[in-house]
Amino acid sequence: MSLVVQKYGGSSVADAESIKRVARRIVETRKAGHAVCVVVSAMGDTTDELLDLANQVSPLPPGRELDMLLTSGERISMALVAMAIANLGHEARSFTGSQAGVITDAVHGKARIIDVTPGRIQTALAAGHIAIVAGFQGVSVDTKDITTLGRGGSDTTAVALAAALEADVCEIYTDVDGVFTADPRIVPSARKVPVVSNEEMLELAACGAKILHLRCVEYARRFGMPIHVRSSFSAHEGTWVTDAAYTGFRRPAGLGGDEQQHEGETVEAPIIAGVAHDRSEAKITVVGVPDRAGKAAAIFQAVAEAEINIDMIVQNVSATETGLTDISFTLPKSDGQTGVQALTRLQDTVGFSGILYDDHIGKLSLVGAGMRSHPGVSATLFQALADAGINIEMISTSEIRVSVVTRDDQLDAAVRAVHTAFGLDSTQGEAVVYGGTGR
């Protein structure tokens, strides 16, 4: 008997009808002979409503109490899912994060999972019951207080629990069919990707693809847990995220969706897994920095001390006659004000002439494990953008990724141009000529 961990997000359990639909899906999986452990998020807008209540009583609620409050959201949804399953004649038991053995550190609001000791879940599954677990929450090993895991927490709960239970697969149900070569709202011809490697998924998640959270993919890679991202609205196979993506991938028996099963197939890594985009960043340019050792270090030290994660960095070639240079970097828009303030305090000591803040940038990222063995990807990318009349403001690369910054109002056109240039459109063939001299 296979063991499946399924995770349903807030939109999948938004109301009574959705909960009943999810319950039918869970029961179908159980009736197909699998042991099933389900992780649920809070219903639809519950978390926002609870946050609103908290703000009404306190402008800055203590983290411990905020976690106590927010965790009631999953408590509600998991109990309702268990009831809906019982109403279909199957036995279900709901468990809080604490009851499920999700042990975390004590950092309220963004706790990290330290260990998972799912004894009660195993007992329930051994009795033939369907276990329903609250996502996003755990209990601190030190204080015994209830914690929340922060953004993407329910996905992470599901993968961590799947790993601890040695499940065959962790299914993440969402409102789209899987991972696409680009956001279908921007590129209507985007195709669903059948398999993607963990490293590709990590790059895609880091570059703005919202389908899976970074921490969840990191966890899956660490424990070798295959993730199946699929729609809760269809029985179609979605996207498998697994390190075995290109080395002989075997779907767990009976868990591949309703499409044709491929046994232990080996797929050649495609050159491009997808085109991600991100509008959540802004750019700060420090103008007229004296081109001397230690100046750049002082600037990035100040930014780091403000606990801001920067992404891309560009330093212009120094204008030799002035001895001055410009340094640009990108950071989350939400950290923009903090960043500008931290740097302004530095102006006299570092001696730069000014700070420019630009929150009208967009970032396009091309991700694919096949880039390693295919030179010329960057050249094709730059040519496609040039042909579309789009100016590139910054560039950064990793082994399997190329990212460029453009104006934000040109980002959609850029994504479409690049998607077409790399033959990713669903109606096109894959004949792409790579010119140029490598990346």
Place this chain on the structure above:
Amino acid sequence: MSLVVQKYGGSSVADAESIKRVARRIVETRKAGHAVCVVVSAMGDTTDELLDLANQVSPLPPGRELDMLLTSGERISMALVAMAIANLGHEARSFTGSQAGVITDAVHGKARIIDVTPGRIQTALAAGHIAIVAGFQGVSVDTKDITTLGRGGSDTTAVALAAALEADVCEIYTDVDGVFTADPRIVPSARKVPVVSNEEMLELAACGAKILHLRCVEYARRFGMPIHVRSSFSAHEGTWVTDAAYTGFRRPAGLGGDEQQHEGETVEAPIIAGVAHDRSEAKITVVGVPDRAGKAAAIFQAVAEAEINIDMIVQNVSATETGLTDISFTLPKSDGQTGVQALTRLQDTVGFSGILYDDHIGKLSLVGAGMRSHPGVSATLFQALADAGINIEMISTSEIRVSVVTRDDQLDAAVRAVHTAFGLDSTQGEAVVYGGTGR
């Protein structure tokens, strides 16, 4: 330093403004130098909203899951109260029933408290923190599942916790000023009673006074915990419920409200503590029962097996020429259908001629420890009702109580007439002449 346990009901924490008001009240108590442990119910209509959700996904939700669902209600209110206190600059920590050590049996929906092990509460109080505890909930000693205590559960939590913590007083905050000689909505001249004994409060609660639940008073009597019932909207002293009511009652220092303090006063037990009324019962009459041994036993055996609690019983004098008698009893309206069905199945074996069901009755109860030493109470009662033209259908008495059943549309008039006849109206003196030959 005194230790106070305060309990706030759903109407006291119905919205953000109410929660902030309750927080100010709690902080005032703390600032007066007392250690404070607070028990809260779910906000206003939360429990009903959750029950509605449950009914949308399942007509008959499993008790375990219903308890898991409903307990999120107090989780929300207690976290919000803790946040509001923190916003006033005081340290507060919220605890679920399980974290507070409220150990119960495993009867979901109406669990009984087996033990209270409030180690975490004691640690919080010792650190000078205000402890906020979820009412109405506990954890099963056997299954480790979350349970709810059923009706009046938050009051019971407060008293049980107060007993385990050896608190000086358990304050039950409500939306009225205390225990009244009658429901002020029916008798505008009803007076607040300063002290009442546990046995009187038990009779009043059992007879329809909704201010305190039976189980909570039983618990207080068992552990000798004084209860102070008072309004969360004023600083006035409310009603003290204590076995020491008439034997030398001493209020804990500084915990008597804003009125004049009386040290160790001895109050003579008043003849009448109050007039309670109840419209929640119905009457079943089994007509034409053969007047032979075992017939009545068979009838009440059947009712007991249907798990129905009956209240009053009247058997008419047998009409000797027919050898038949009528048996009437009262039971909760909510059990009416079940009761009629249980008896109908019995008709052939017992051989009675029919069943009458009447859900238009009302019950008036006169309660007072002073009845023991004052004969004539019943006679005064019956005369008052006769003078008001109200017919008595059934009578039952205990040592400190007389109850009568009337038509439901005459109940309000009956309560007013009796309240006046016993000199309980606030504008009247207490000169009442007791005639008659005792009860």
